[in-house]
Amino acid sequence: MKTLLKYTLALFLLASTLISCSSDDNNTTTDELANLTKFKEITNDTHTIELYSPIGSLEQGYNEISIRIKDNITDEYVTNAEVTWTPIMHMAMMNHSCPKSTVEKATPNGTLYEGYIVFQMAQNATEYWDLKVDYTLNGTAYSATSVIDVPASAKRRxxxxxxxxxxxxxxxxxxxxxxxxxxxxxxxxxxxxxxxxxxxxxxxxxxxxxxxxxxxxxxxxxxxxxxxxxxxxxxxxxxxxxxxxxxxxxxxxxxxxxxxxxxxxxxxxxxxxxxxxxxxxx
The missing domain is CATH 2.60.40 (Immunoglobulin-like)
Structure with a gap:
């Protein structure tokens, strides 16, 4: 009977610890995403790249953008990647990029990477922006590219x-x-x-x-x-x-x-x- 009680108590303590850890992880994720809204996912064979901004979209002008990189198999978020990005406007006669910052970790142990991109012109019926994200993880290079929506801003920015x-x-x-x-x-x-x-x-x-x-x-x-x-x-x-x-x-x-x-x-x-x-x- 004592053995059974000890076994039951051990299971209870283990479950409490796991619940506590899970809760802490969720709180960390929640805190990281405070005031941010996901507006896009870019995928490749190995990862899903989530894009966030304070307004939940992009617009012509200056945009603060945060990203997270999720492993498609484990569903865990990468915390040790080196990330760069390249926005490209595809026009009828030419392609060009725009002002952009480097991509930095938001916090040392977090999952968010952040920076800014300045889209100097909006998309239209025939011309569009795409975003290429390059990243290195444990010595392996990865890349993912997708078209992104950049509508005109309501006011001049x-x-x-x-x-x-x-x-x-x-x-x-x-x-x-x-x-x-x-x-x-x-x-x-x-x-x-x-x-x-x-x-x-x-x-x-x-x-x-x-x-x-x-x-x-x-x-x-x-x-x-x-x-x-x-x-x-x-x-x-x-x-x-x-x-x-x-x-x-x-x-x-x-x-x-x-x-x-x-x-x-x-x-x-x-x-x-x-x-x-x-x-x-x-």
């Missing part, structure tokens, strides 16, 4: 233009995700087209910002701070003052390291908008 220096630039809006009537932290990015496949970050420039409300006499707001980098290779950060809800046009000027204006116009009584701008409505 990205500008593509040629500067007065002859270079082609992309300036894209990243944050705030949820603007408020306040002085908001604004984050944006500046990239230069090196060739059709490479768009490196531009370092040491300044993006002047001038928010205006066209429906309210084109009035501006106080205490805006132009966007600059904190470190080479990074995004640009500034302060965006929004004094009321409604539609705002964030007029921009791009200045190089010598403070020469490469694109964009200062707003005056006769110049009501810049040729490069972002749009917000909240």
């Amino acid at each position: 990205v500008n593509t233009f040629t500067g007065t220096d002859g270079a082609k630039y992309i300036v894209a809006y990243a944050e705030p995700h949820h603007p408020k009537v306040a002085i908001n932290d604004i984050v944006l990015g500046v990239w230069k087209m090196q060739d059709m496949m490479n768009f490196p970050v531009v370092d040491g420039y300044t993006v002047k910002i001038d928010p205006r409300m066209p429906s309210m006499g084109n009035h501006s707001s106080p205490n805006n701070v132009d966007a600059t980098q904190k470190a080479n290779g990074g995004l640009y950060e500034g302060k965006l003052s929004l004094t009321m809800t409604g539609y705002w046009k964030i007029n921009l000027q791009l200045l190089n390291a010598e403070a020469t204006v490469l694109k964009g116009e200062a707003i005056t009584d006769t110049v009501l908008e810049s040729s490069i701008f972002f749009e917000l409505e909240f």
Whole structure:
């Protein structure tokens, strides 16, 4: 009888431990995916690559993207891969890529890998984007590719233009995700087209910002701070003052390291908008 009781107690403790471990694993996964929604799966013979974003989709402009790689046999998620990605726009007469970051682990022991991609143009009836994900796992190289949906953004979030220096630039809006009537932290990015496949970050420039409300006499707001980098290779950060809800046009000027204006116009009584701008409505 004592032996039976000991055996029963051992089974109970083992079951409790397994339940606890399973619960911890689920909590870890849940925490990793907080504020993220899966919008796509890309598969090959060995793995399923899950794509996540804060809005549960992609759009023209700057996109924060997270991925997880699941083993198709064990259903376990990979935690030790080296990952790169290559977005390609397939046009009628040519193909090109776009600005993108490296892919990094979100946390050292987690399953998420993250970065950003800036789609400077939207898909249309005949032209489309695909995404190739290359990864190395335990010395073995893998790859998977799939078409992805990149619809046009409802408001302007990205500008593509040629500067007065002859270079082609992309300036894209990243944050705030949820603007408020306040002085908001604004984050944006500046990239230069090196060739059709490479768009490196531009370092040491300044993006002047001038928010205006066209429906309210084109009035501006106080205490805006132009966007600059904190470190080479990074995004640009500034302060965006929004004094009321409604539609705002964030007029921009791009200045190089010598403070020469490469694109964009200062707003005056006769110049009501810049040729490069972002749009917000909240």
